[in-house]
Amino acid sequence: MSGRCFFGVNGLDQIIPEGMEYGTQILVSGDTGIGKTVLAGQFLLEGLLCGDTCIYVACDESPSVMRRHLRDYKVGVQAYENAGRLILVDAYEEGESKEKYFIANQYSLEKYAVMERLLLQRFPGRRLRLVVDSLSTLLIPFTQEEILEFHRNRLKYLRKNGVLTMDIMVDGVLDQRLMTIAGHLYNVTVRMKFGGSEGRPDRMIQVGKVKSGKFDAVPRRFGISPVFGIIIYAADMEV
C-alpha cells in the first residue's frame, strides 16, 4: 500500500516525522483508564480523514461505546458506517449482539484469526486500519505457546496485506514475560502509564520503534481534552 500514515495525535506524530508504512503493527499497552481507547478513537479518525477503511473490534465493551466516543468528538459516525468506511465489530456481546458485524464464540484463536481475515478480505484494494481493543481480553484463556503462535501468524498476514494494525493490551491481564516477547513482534510500541506523585499523577506516553530504534522513546506527559482528545504537553509546558 502506498503512502505514509500517522496516529492522528500531533505530539506523537511529531516523534515520527516520516510516518509509518501501511502494514505497520502497533502495540499499545497501558494501565486501565489511561486513555488507550481515546488514542484508538483518534487513530480511527485519522484514518477516516485520510480515506482509509477503519475496522474496530470491540472486545471489552459494546461497539456503541466507541460510536458514542467518536460522536463526542463531533464525528458523523453514521456517514462513515453507511459508506462502509467504518466497521465496528462486536466481539463483546457475542450471540446477543445487534451489530451488523459481530464475532461470537471467540474461545478459539484459530477461529478468531479466520474471522478477522474474512472480514479484511471484504475490502479488497482499500487501505485498511484495524484496531483490536483490547486484544489482551481475547487472549486470556490461552496458553503462552498458543498466544505466540497466533500472534506470529496473524501479524505476518496483516503485514503482508498492508493492514495498519493497532492492538491494545491492558496491563496486568497477561503475563509480563509474554508481553515482552509479544511486544517484539510489533514494529511500533506505545506505552501509556500513570506517573508522577501519588497526589498529583501524570499521564505519560512513550513511543518506541522496536526494530530500528529510530523513534525517540522519551516519555511525554499528556492530557485528555473532551474536545480535542489526547494532547501531548510540550517539554516546557506547566501542567
Add this chain to the structure above:
Amino acid sequence: MNNTAELYQRIINSIYLSLSETIAKIPFGGKYLLEEVTRKVGERILKENEKKYPPESKRPVDICTAYLKAIGAADPLQIGVIELREEGTDVLITMTQENCIYRYYCEGAVKDGLLFCCPRLGALQSVLTNTLGMTYSTEMKLFDQKTGKCQGRLFPVKRRLRSEMVHSSGDTLTLAGERAILFTRDVYISLLAAIRDYAPFILKKVLFEAGYRSCLPLAEEALVFYNTAEEALDVCFEELKNCGQGRLELVSLDKKAGHAVIRCYQSFEVDAVKGIKLYRTPRVSCDLLRGELSACLSVILGRSMVCMEMECAAMEGDYCEFHAYSEEEEKI
C-alpha cells in the same frame, strides 16, 4: 426601418452585449449589476415620460400597462408587441420577438452563454419598483421558436443575495451594507499556517466552527424568505459560490430521515492547500465548507445535522462530497 435607425439599434445591442460580457467577469454581483443597468435605463425613460404616465390603479399590471401606453406614444414599435397578464403579485409578459429592438442582444447572449437581463423587462421592473416602493426582479424565458414569442416574469424580490451587494465606498468595501474584507489566498493560508504552528490539533475544529457560526445568519435569513428547504439551500449555495467557495450541488435530500448528500466543484479550500504542507498526509480538507453546510442544513431542516466530507478533490476526483445526517438519527 431606415439604415441610420438600424445602425443605432445595432450599437445599442452591442453595448448591452459588451456589458453582459464584461459583467460576467466581475466576481461579485454580476447579475445584480446588469439588472441595475437595465433598471436605471428604464428609470431615466420613466422620468422623461412621467407626465404621460398616470396608472389606473396600484395593481402591478395596470402600472405596467400605463407605462407601456406612455412609451407607446413615443415608440410605435411597442404597440401590440407586448401582452401583460397578472398572476398574484407577479406580472407575466409575453413579447413578440420579431419586432423587438433588443433581439440581437437577446440572441447573442444566448449564443455566447452570457448573463442576460431583458431591457424591456428592466424598464417595467423600474416602473414597478418606483411606483410601489418594492424591489422587483425579472426572470426571462428566452425565445420560443414555435410561437415566435418571449415570456418573462416580474416579481417582488423576497431577498437579494448578500454577496451580490458588494460596494466599494470611499476607502471601504461593504457587503450588503456591512463592512467587508477580501481575503487573498495568501492571507487565508497564512492564517491556517499560524493556527497550525501554535496549536495544530485545533486547526480542523476551528475551521469547522468558523464555517458553522458564520453561516448561521445566512441560513436563518434564507429560511424566512423561501418556502422549501431546497429553495433555501439553493440560495445559501448561491451565496457561498459568490463568495468563492465553489459550486455546490444538492445531490439528494431526505428531509424526513434528515439525510443529505452535497457536492462541491472547484472548492476553494482544495485549491488553497495545493502546494503547501498544511497536513502531514493528504486528507479531506474542506472543513470551513463542512461547517458552513452543517449550519445551513441544521437551520433549514430544523434539526441538528452532522456533515462529513467523504470525498475530497484534494485527495482525488473532480469534486468534494459531503454526507449529512441528523444528530438524533446518529444517536439511535
